[in-house]
Amino acid sequence: MLKEYRTIREVVGPLMLVDQVEGVSYNELVEIKQANGEIRRGKVLEINGSKALVQLFESSNGLQIESSSARFLGHSIELGVSMDMLGRVFDGMGNPRDNGPQLIPDKRMDINGEPLNPAARDYPNEFIQTGVSAIDGLNTLVRGQKLPVFSGSGLPHAQLATQIARQARVLGAHEKFAVVFGAIGITFEEAEYFISDFRRTGAIERAVLFMNLANDPAIERIATPRMALTAAEYLAYEKDMHVLVILTDITNYAEALREVSAARKEVPGRRGYPGYLYTDLASMYERAGRVIGKKGSITQIPILTMPEDDKTHPIPDLTGYITEGQIILSRELHRKGISPPIDVLPSLSRLKDKGIGAGKTREDHAATMNQLFAAYSRGKDAKELAVILGDAALTDVDKKYAAFADEFEKKYVSQGYQTNRSIEETLNLGWGLLSILPRNELKRIRDDMLDKYLHDNTIEETRDEVEEEHS
Numbered sequence: 001m002l003k004e005y006r007t008i009r010e011v012v013g014p015l016m017l018v019d020q021v022e023g024v025s026y027n028e029l030v031e032i033k034q035a036n037g038e039i040r041r042g043k044v045l046e047i048n049g050s051k052a053l054v055q056l057f058e059s060s061n062g063l064q065i066e067s068s069s070a071r072f073l074g075h076s077i078e079l080g081v082s083m084d085m086l087g088r089v090f091d092g093m094g095n096p097r098d099n100g101p102q103l104i105p106d107k108r109m110d111i112n113g114e115p116l117n118p119a120a121r122d123y124p125n126e127f128i129q130t131g132v133s134a135i136d137g138l139n140t141l142v143r144g145q146k147l148p149v150f151s152g153s154g155l156p157h158a159q160l161a162t163q164i165a166r167q168a169r170v171l172g173a174h175e176k177f178a179v180v181f182g183a184i185g186i187t188f189e190e191a192e193y194f195i196s197d198f199r200r201t202g203a204i205e206r207a208v209l210f211m212n213l214a215n216d217p218a219i220e221r222i223a224t225p226r227m228a229l230t231a232a233e234y235l236a237y238e239k240d241m242h243v244l245v246i247l248t249d250i251t252n253y254a255e256a257l258r259e260v261s262a263a264r265k266e267v268p269g270r271r272g273y274p275g276y277l278y279t280d281l282a283s284m285y286e287r288a289g290r291v292i293g294k295k296g297s298i299t300q301i302p303i304l305t306m307p308e309d310d311k312t313h314p315i316p317d318l319t320g321y322i323t324e325g326q327i328i329l330s331r332e333l334h335r336k337g338i339s340p341p342i343d344v345l346p347s348l349s350r351l352k353d354k355g356i357g358a359g360k361t362r363e364d365h366a367a368t369m370n371q372l373f374a375a376y377s378r379g380k381d382a383k384e385l386a387v388i389l390g391d392a393a394l395t396d397v398d399k400k401y402a403a404f405a406d407e408f409e410k411k412y413v414s415q416g417y418q419t420n421r422s423i424e425e426t427l428n429l430g431w432g433l434l435s436i437l438p439r440n441e442l443k444r445i446r447d448d449m450l451d452k453y454l455h456d457n458t459i460e461e462t463r464d465e466v467e468e469e470h471s
Contacts, residue, residue, distance in 0.1 A: 080105025092212030185252025379405025
């Protein structure tokens with residue numbers, strides 16, 4: 001039987017202290033009932049002897065502690081899940097916000113997930129096609145991977161997120177694919193953009209959206225990504241679906257964590273963030289992956305805005321430690337009008353080698369990827385040299401590399417937010433760009449592959465176009 005306590009001692013900001021409690025556990029859900037019948041909810045943050053510290057989900061404004069009572073519900077926050085979630089929009093606490101009916105759940109799941117034995121993990125090794133060349137061709141996303149996007153304030157990460165959510169698919173005949181989209185602390189305008197884009201393109205039919213707005217309480221912001229991941233775990237491990245989880249913006253999540261930590265008067269760590277930021281982020285990111293014996297999988301793309309474009313800031317820094325690479329958006333490329341402005345050189349996918357090659361993408365993928373990286377790097381160096389010394393200081397080969405770098409940004413990286421390229425189109429485009437360079441410069445590709453792929457009609461056209469432009 002649930003006990004009701006009338007021993008609320010004090011309320012400070014979003015925190016409430018309840019005294020003389022028994023049998024209460026960490027993360028347990030609490031209902032606070034006021035004299036007028038209004039019910040507010042919270043969860044247990046800390047237990048010390050007979051005292052329980054409760055974090056309120058709603059505002060504490062107008063809470064009369066003398067006449068209020070607290071009831072501990074004996075379980076943590078749960079999400080009701082069913083297949084009917086697909087095509088629906090929820091708020092950050094899992095309540096419908098699309099004017100649709102309440103969900104009739106198949107089961108209720110703890111939003112903190114269940115511990116997974118590391119020995120039960122399967123290695124990610126299957127290619128996911130996002131339709132974005134800079135990701136598919138050079139920083140490949142693999143099924144079961146966690147690959148964050150490092151963005152900056154004002155950069156178009158929202159457009160990139162919707163593009164990936166709309167276009168992403170597992171290459172396979174009968175693979176069931178779903179997208180779970182968790183938006184954390186976004187503005188009303190952004191929420192409307194996401195919802196309308198999903199509805200306009202029909203992507204909502206295979207998506208579940210969780211929307212937490214900027215004016216929602218901090219605690220809801222902490223719960224939202226866990227709601228999204230719980231829905232993903234249900235679809236992946238119980239319904240055998242391949243699920244892509246997109247979370248934006250992790251920076252807002254970390255700020256909410258800092259707010260709660262400050263309210264608890266904890267000793268701050270780096271830049272004021274709590275010392276447990278690493279473990280807290282890890283408890284979210286590590287819920288991606290594949291499980292031996294299960295058909296489904298969870299692939300994660302967390303998106304974060306780097307404060308002041310600083311990749312040494314604690315949020316991108318710790319995220320980079322936990323995850324398996326990063327896609328970095330460049331302000332310089334954005335100013336040039338390149339969309340999406342993905343800076344391919346500092347970007348990385350640590351698992352890409354496992355998801356490419358014959359039988360997965362194409363036999364020439366690894367070789368062309370390495371060659372494109374090398375050529376673009378040298379082309380950028382040549383352009384920097386030309387700025388200092390002038391074009392006359394460049395050799396003929398360096399001029400070709402500089403032309404290659406320009407064309408690479410213009411045609412390969414910049415594709416807009418509506419273009420969906422197959423992996424074959426991306427690879428063929430790469431070959432077309434490599435044809436700008438003399439054959440003896442393509443040292444990272446075997447001769448048999450050069451013979452097979454380098455003499456295509458489209459490639460000859462690309463070379464002619466470039467020579468005309470730069471003559």
